[in-house]
Amino acid sequence: MVTPTLPARTLTIDGEIGILAVSYPPVNALSQVMREAIVEGMREANANPAIKAVVLICEGRTFVAGADITEFGKPPQTPSLRDAQDQIEGAGKPVIAAIHGTALGGGLEVALCCHYRVAVPGAKCGLPEILLGLLPGAGGTQRLPRIVGVEKALDMILNGSHVPATQCLAMGLVDELVPEGELRAGAIAFARKVLAEGRPLRKVRDTDDKLIAARGHPEIFAQVRKANARKFRGFPAPEANIQCIEAAVNGSFDEGLATERKLFMELVAGTPSIAQRYAFFAERKAAKIPDVPDDTPIVKVAKVGIIGAGTMGGGIAMNFANVGIPVILVETQQAALDRGLALVRKNYENSAKRGRFTTEQVEQRMGLLTGSLEMEALADCDLVIEAVFENMAVKKEIFGTLDRICKPGAVLATNTSALDVNEIATAATSRPEAVVGMHFFSPANVMKLLEVVRGTKTSNTALATAMHIGKKVGKVAAVSGVCPGFIGNRILAARGAQAQMMVMEGAMPWDIDQVLYDFGMPMGPFAMSDLAGLDIGWSKDTSKSATVREVLCEMDRRGQKTGAGYYDYEVVDGTRTAQPSEVTRKLILDFMAKQGKVARAVSKDEILERCTYAMVNEGAKILEEGIAVRASDIDVVWINGYGWPVYRGGPMFYADTVGLDTVVAKLKAYGDRMGPGFTLSPLLERLAAEGKTFTR
Ligand code: NAD
Numbered sequence: 259m260v261t262p263t264l265p266a267r268t269l270t271i272d273g274e275i276g277i278l279a280v281s282y283p284p285v286n287a288l289s290q291v292m293r294e295a296i297v298e299g300m301r302e303a304n305a306n307p308a309i310k311a312v313v314l315i316c317e318g319r320t321f322v323a324g325a326d327i328t329e330f331g332k333p334p335q336t337p338s339l340r341d342a343q344d345q346i347e348g349a350g351k352p353v354i355a356a357i358h359g360t361a362l363g364g365g366l367e368v369a370l371c372c373h374y375r376v377a378v379p380g381a382k383c384g385l386p387e388i389l390l391g392l393l394p395g396a397g398g399t400q401r402l403p404r405i406v407g408v409e410k411a412l413d414m415i416l417n418g419s420h421v422p423a424t425q426c427l428a429m430g431l432v433d434e435l436v437p438e439g440e441l442r443a444g445a446i447a448f449a450r451k452v453l454a455e456g457r458p459l460r461k462v463r464d465t466d467d468k469l470i471a472a473r474g475h476p477e478i479f480a481q482v483r484k485a486n487a488r489k490f491r492g493f494p495a496p497e498a499n500i501q502c503i504e505a506a507v508n509g510s511f512d513e514g515l516a517t518e519r520k521l522f523m524e525l526v527a528g529t530p531s532i533a534q535r536y537a538f539f540a541e542r543k544a545a546k547i548p549d550v551p552d553d554t555p556i557v558k559v560a561k562v563g564i565i566g567a568g569t570m571g572g573g574i575a576m577n578f579a580n581v582g583i584p585v586i587l588v589e590t591q592q593a594a595l596d597r598g599l600a601l602v603r604k605n606y607e608n609s610a611k612r613g614r615f616t617t618e619q620v621e622q623r624m625g626l627l628t629g630s631l632e633m634e635a636l637a638d639c640d641l642v643i644e645a646v647f648e649n650m651a652v653k654k655e656i657f658g659t660l661d662r663i664c665k666p667g668a669v670l671a672t673n674t675s676a677l678d679v680n681e682i683a684t685a686a687t688s689r690p691e692a693v694v695g696m697h698f699f700s701p702a703n704v705m706k707l708l709e710v711v712r713g714t715k716t717s718n719t720a721l722a723t724a725m726h727i728g729k730k731v732g733k734v735a736a737v738s739g740v741c742p743g744f745i746g747n748r749i750l751a752a753r754g755a756q757a758q759m760m761v762m763e764g765a766m767p768w769d770i771d772q773v774l775y776d777f778g779m780p781m782g783p784f785a786m787s788d789l790a791g792l793d794i795g796w797s798k799d800t801s802k803s804a805t806v807r808e809v810l811c812e813m814d815r816r817g818q819k820t821g822a823g824y825y826d827y828e829v830v831d832g833t834r835t836a837q838p839s840e841v842t843r844k845l846i847l848d849f850m851a852k853q854g855k856v857a858r859a860v861s862k863d864e865i866l867e868r869c870t871y872a873m874v875n876e877g878a879k880i881l882e883e884g885i886a887v888r889a890s891d892i893d894v895v896w897i898n899g900y901g902w903p904v905y906r907g908g909p910m911f912y913a914d915t916v917g918l919d920t921v922v923a924k925l926k927a928y929g930d931r932m933g934p935g936f937t938l939s940p941l942l943e944r945l946a947a948e949g950k951t952f953t954r
Pocket residue numbers: 565566567568569570571588589590591594644645646647648649652656673674675676697698699700
């Protein structure tokens with residue numbers, strides 16, 4: 259660990275303006291030492307009668323980018339942020355915040371205590387605390403609505419968005435923009451103007467003109483709650499943030515601050531925020547691979563080849579076009595290529611319609627995509643990603659060709675969901691070190707997760723390149739070793755097995771789905787199957803009516819796409835809604851009767867425990883086999899690829915909150931019900947016996 263150096267604090271004087279410059283690399287986080295620098299610097303500036311106005315500016319690449327979140331949950335150290343803010347706000351002379359880079363969280367809360375704010379056009383401001391399950395706890399919820407109004411404050415705080423300086427200017431959060439690269443001079447000039455015009459010491463806390471419109475209108479808040487109910491489901495922070503802004507509207511500044519303090523303390527001590535902060539660090543940790551040094555050379559990816567322009571290939575291509583990397587898509591048939599490119603165009607155009615980017619940007623991106631029916635077109639690609647049918651023979655043939663035609667040093671990746679990457683690498687190529695799995699999730703242009711699959715022969719360079727490019731295209735990348743299903747789908751299979759068994763014990767698919775939905779998952783396994791299609795891996799010719807799923811497929815109930823699957827689908831008010839199906843129920847009961855099984859009541863607790871604890875047990879096996887490097891990587895996979903609620907921190911973190919001894923005791927108590935193939939993970943058992951955890 260790097261020992262933090264004391265922040266540099268310099269107070270220089272330019273005529274009648276004092277310039278307090280503080281610096282605490284890398285992001286000027288508001289650690290104790292930084293707070294002290296501000297407090298001491300402001301004291302000095304206040305005490306100097308020659309200084310008539312103060313510019314508060316940060317050295318380095320940014321203004322204060324936020325709190326030091328490693329201090330959260332630890333005993334508070336003085337001076338507090340409040341002390342620093344009081345020094346600024348209570349100064350007897352105007353203080354001007356000079357903002358570049360980002361002013362986020364505590365950084366913006368400091369700037370809000372200044373009497374004026376100037377920024378360069380490239381700067382961004384925001385209160386992103388909600389993304390860590392928190393609220394801006396240093397007056398942000400009280401000052402922001404006073405300066406930008408309730409509606410904009412709700413929008414900014416509830417989305418945690420980073421708002422560009424031009425928009426900040428328009429909403430009054432910033433008083434003036436100064437040219438890029440001239441922040442210091444611009445801020446000094448602005449300070450002189452404030453003095454020359456005799457502008458008042460504007461304390462945001464003392465204003466309420468922007469709040470008045472919302473007073474006596476609780477429906478404003480009710481509407482926000484309603485509109486975001488789905489997005490906020492399970493998270494306590496959004497409601498707490500809304501209550502703070504309501505308090506700003508309906509009471510005095512000090513009452514509002516008291517509400518903010520109380521709710522902040524509740525959130526910061528609660529499991530959801532602890533889990534969200536854990537997940538934040540887990541994502542960063544996942545990028546580090548213990549035996550791959552940080553300075554491992556990587557391949558510069560200037561051109562990407564993708565084989566297969568189907569569901570995955572098109573979506574994967576979009577990721578690269580989005581960041582300006584040209585892509586060549588290879589298909590076997592012109593029609594398939596045209597279909598793939600047309601779908602990509604449609605996706606982009608839909609985004610443009612929603613205002614996400616301009617039509618020129620659609621064309622720019624489309625201009626980066628070219629198609630070919632010749633594998634030879636991939637010869638000069640730095641990275642090739644294969645996304646053809648999930649069939650080992652087809653993949654081997656493709657990798658054999660790639661081996662022949664691709665330039666030396668190219669990284670050859672497969673998007674396989676479950677096939678053996680080692681077999682593809684060694685049996686089909688003479689350069690297994692170049693082969694790596696890059697497992698994107700569907701829809702590949704949307705889903706955050708990238709599982710990077712490390713074969714036994716994968717070189718550090720191929721691995722580091724896959725991780726690096728994943729990050730570049732905005733994915734959260736985590737490394738998995740080779741095993742059936744890798745980390746994510748292997749755990750999914752463990753959960754699916756329990757779900758299937760419980761259906762044969764008396765729980766209906768919708769009962770199971772409901773429990774997992776209530777737990778916070780976006781949907782349960784049966785709704786997920788209906789969405790993906792029950793016929794993945796099913797064939798009419800080999801179907802033997804051996805399982806409920808097979809019979810459903812034979813009945814052409816192949817999921818949402820055929821209008822029925824485990825569920826019946828009805829269109830209500832233009833949206834497709836799933837309804838429990840009598841057909842499925844009868845089918846299940848018939849299967850049970852044939853197998854001589856009698857339905858019993860399966861409790862909600864049993865559904866939840868068997869599903870989630872089986873996942874934990876599989877995760878533990880994945881850890882002890884070395885498939886995952888660390889427990890937190892498993893959590894990263896499940897949060898970003900499968901919608902595990904981040905406020906529960908992923909399956910491994912969740913197991914720790916439940917207590918591993920409880921997990922083991924329950925799994926033992928369910929005994930035979932867990933199924934004939936089920937075995938307890940020795941690692942899980944040992945950690946439980948030793949009173950240890952996976953993630954703490
Ligand atoms: P898909 O059937 O939609 O697309 C496959 C495409 O590959 C088709 O357009 C086909 O014409 C083309 N193709 C087949 N053989 C080819 C060849 N020799 N040369 C060039 N093109 C060829 O399949 P998909 O859903 O996109 O899946 C692709 C891969 O991604 C599979 O390995 C799958 O397991 C994996 N995957 C799929 C998902 C998913 O949810 N669909 C998720 C993750 C990974």
